Amino acid sequence: MKNQTGTSATGLNAAIYCRASKDATGIGRSVEEQENVVREICHDKGWTVVEVISDNEFSASKYMRKQRPGFTKLCTSVINSLDVDVIVVYEQSRLTRKIEELVDFVGKASTYGTGIFVVGDYDVLEEDDPQWKQRGIYDEQHSILTSKRTRRALLANAKAGIPHGVPPFGYERATTKNEDGKVVNTLAIVESDAEIVRAMVAGVLEGLTLYEVARRWGDGRPARSVRKMLLTPSYAGIRRHRGHDYAGNWPAIITKDEQRRLEALLIDPRRKSTTGPKPRHLCSGIAVCGVCGTPVQHITQGNARSQSPQYRCPRRGCVARKAEMVDDLVVQSLLDHYAPEIARRRALEDALDAEATRAAAEARALRQRFDAEKQALAKRDDLEPEDFADMTALLAAKYRPQIKALEAKAGAVMTNPLLGKLDQWESFTIEQRRSVIRDALEIRIEKMDLGPKKDARVPVPESVTIIPRLEFRTDYMRNQKR
Numbered sequence: 001m002k003n004q005t006g007t008s009a010t011g012l013n014a015a016i017y018c019r020a021s022k023d024a025t026g027i028g029r030s031v032e033e034q035e036n037v038v039r040e041i042c043h044d045k046g047w048t049v050v051e052v053i054s055d056n057e058f059s060a061s062k063y064m065r066k067q068r069p070g071f072t073k074l075c076t077s078v079i080n081s082l083d084v085d086v087i088v089v090y091e092q093s094r095l096t097r098k099i100e101e102l103v104d105f106v107g108k109a110s111t112y113g114t115g116i117f118v119v120g121d122y123d124v125l126e127e128d129d130p131q132w133k134q135r136g137i138y139d140e141q142h143s144i145l146t147s148k149r150t151r152r153a154l155l156a157n158a159k160a161g162i163p164h165g166v167p168p169f170g171y172e173r174a175t176t177k178n179e180d181g182k183v184v185n186t187l188a189i190v191e192s193d194a195e196i197v198r199a200m201v202a203g204v205l206e207g208l209t210l211y212e213v214a215r216r217w218g219d220g221r222p223a224r225s226v227r228k229m230l231l232t233p234s235y236a237g238i239r240r241h242r243g244h245d246y247a248g249n250w251p252a253i254i255t256k257d258e259q260r261r262l263e264a265l266l267i268d269p270r271r272k273s274t275t276g277p278k279p280r281h282l283c284s285g286i287a288v289c290g291v292c293g294t295p296v297q298h299i300t301q302g303n304a305r306s307q308s309p310q311y312r313c314p315r316r317g318c319v320a321r322k323a324e325m326v327d328d329l330v331v332q333s334l335l336d337h338y339a340p341e342i343a344r345r346r347a348l349e350d351a352l353d354a355e356a357t358r359a360a361a362e363a364r365a366l367r368q369r370f371d372a373e374k375q376a377l378a379k380r381d382d383l384e385p386e387d388f389a390d391m392t393a394l395l396a397a398k399y400r401p402q403i404k405a406l407e408a409k410a411g412a413v414m415t416n417p418l419l420g421k422l423d424q425w426e427s428f429t430i431e432q433r434r435s436v437i438r439d440a441l442e443i444r445i446e447k448m449d450l451g452p453k454k455d456a457r458v459p460v461p462e463s464v465t466i467i468p469r470l471e472f473r474t475d476y477m478r479n480q481k482r
């Protein structure tokens with residue numbers, strides 16, 4: 001077998017393209033498995049592998065929700081590359097399941113004289129061969145049918161409040177009869193496990209760190225998976241499907257209000273580092289470099305001259321300051337100066353919570369609109385992959401800043417329950433202290449003009465800027481009232 005590039009020849013340069021799909025069709029080989037098989041074939045044929053491009057866990061179905069950066073690269077810079085003689089794939093459907101895209105791809109390859117070799121069929125894919133087109137049409141139809149059918153079924157189930165997937169911890173599978181007397185799946189509470197879920201939720205809402213919650217009740221689960229578990233809307237009897245909430249047909253373990261507060265607490269991006277196990281320093285990763293904005297690191301220098309640990313800009317070392325001084329300043333600011341202010345503002349909590357709830361709902365609605373527009377884009381078949389990528393980027397630029405701003409309001413300062421208990425500061429753990437500092441203060445370590453001596457460890461309190469984050473929330477409220 002031969003084509004215009006002579007793919008039966010040895011000594012060619014090959015680019016391997018792999019794609020792992022979530023769909024049930026195909027053998028479902030992982031990217032690594034595909035690469036191994038394809039590499040072996042290239043080796044057998046005496047081809048040099050010059051590039052391996054992968055798209056992992058993306059569905060290439062007609063209804064794909066995400067673009068495939070690897071495939072885009074394949075279409076824009078590999079297929080026409082002078083260094084690539086042949087593109088090798090594990091099976092034809094790894095390239096794409098969209099027939100228009102496939103036709104376009106094969107046409108392009110032919111134009112640039114780049115061969116396409118399909119390992120699964122052990123054959124060269126040639127433009128005027130009818131076989132690949134038939135297979136492509138089959139692949140696409142199969143994908144449309146399965147995805148339409150599954151999507152319709154999933155939506156109907158969601159609307160009926162029927163649970164989906166593995167029951168979350170605290171529940172077990174059960175059946176019940178729906179309004180029409182039909183037997184449907186539901187969830188039943190496993191009381192002993194549900195008790196643990198309630199304890200964990202109460203713990204988080206009372207201000208325990210995820211790490212502490214995991215340690216006490218997690219039974220070996222890491223904090224990260226406790227977070228994921230507690231964010232399961234099923235615990236409040238909510239069946240969430242593609243961003244929409246439906247009433248589940250099972251009993252709730254926690255209230256919707258508890259679930260909403262959990263989300264506000266756990267989705268706050270500033271809380272990320274509270275899942276780590278080791279005790280950290282008060283301000284590392286929280287205070288930022290006043291020059292470049294990078295969160296500072298706590299460092300203990302090895303040499304004898306500088307015994308005291310410092311917070312230092314890890315990026316370019318723009319600033320360094322004695323850690324003990326920064327810690328003292330921060331705690332002093334928090335307790336002496338801001339605690340009364342925080343207490344006063346806490347009186348506004350109800351209003352603030354209402355604002356947060358509204359912002360959270362708005363953010364979710366916006367996310368849904370963003371997703372819907374992305375999906376609509378993915379369904380358009382008149383777009384070249386590069387146009388698709390451009391338009392997706394435009395959409396992201398339009399929606400992401402708005403969503404981010406709303407989510408910031410939603411997960412704002414006052415949701416940290418520890419802020420109301422600053423009088424118990426002494427009994428706080430290091431993680432709790434860090435979470436309070438992170439939520440209450442913005443800390444910048446400024447560059448100091450020290451003259452020729454340049455001793456960065458000289459404790460000058462003015463060289464640390466501490467700004468209460470609460471300003472943000474109150475400003476926001478003022479704007480709303482206007």
Ligand SMILES: [Zn+2]
Nearest residue numbers: 289292313318
């Ligand atoms: Zn810096």
